[in-house]
Amino acid sequence: xxxxxxxxxxxxxxxxxxxxxxxxxxxxxxxxxxxxxxxxxxxxxxxxxxxxxxxxxxxxxxxxxxxxxxxxxxxxxxxxxxxxxxxxxxxxxxxxxxxxxxxxx
Numbered sequence: 001x002x003x004x005x006x007x008x009x010x011x012x013x014x015x016x017x018x019x020x021x022x023x024x025x026x027x028x029x030x031x032x033x034x035x036x037x038x039x040x041x042x043x044x045x046x047x048x049x050x051x052x053x054x055x056x057x058x059x060x061x062x063x064x065x066x067x068x069x070x071x072x073x074x075x076x077x078x079x080x081x082x083x084x085x086x087x088x089x090x091x092x093x094x095x096x097x098x099x100x101x102x103x104x105x
Contacts, residue, residue, distance in 0.1 A: 005036050010046050012084035015055065018073040019081055025069055047071060055080055 010032070017023065017031050029043045050056045055077030060067040073081070096102070 005038055007046070008084070010036075010038070010043070011050060011055075012081065012088065014043075014046055014050060015073055015077050015081040015084065018056065018071055019078060022070050022072045024071070028071065050077065 013032050013036065014028060017028055023031075025044060025047060028047065029040045032038060032043060033040070047056065047058075051058055051071070053076075055074055056071045057074055058069050058071045060069050062068075
């Protein structure tokens with residue numbers, strides 16, 4: 001993809017996926033990598049940062065002899081997601097006006 005992916009967009013995507021239910025790291029990264037060209041080594045620091053900012057919580061659970069870390073969105077994360085969604089709608093509308101035409105800019 002020719003467009004750069006910002007940290008804010010990665011945050012919004014991660015929070016949006018987790019707003020639908022808890023998930024472990026590998027599933028999260030595969031969901032995002034399915035639509036955005038980004039490496040796993042970029043995504044795990046996003047998870048750690050969101051957790052440090054108290055937008056996510058996590059817990060480790062045993063699976064096939066090892067632990068899997070599951071992430072859950074917090075109330076603070078849901079509030080941040082709402083702000084991201086509002087900003088995204090406005091941003092997308094303005095970019096669509098430029099790229100696809102329509103009302104004068």
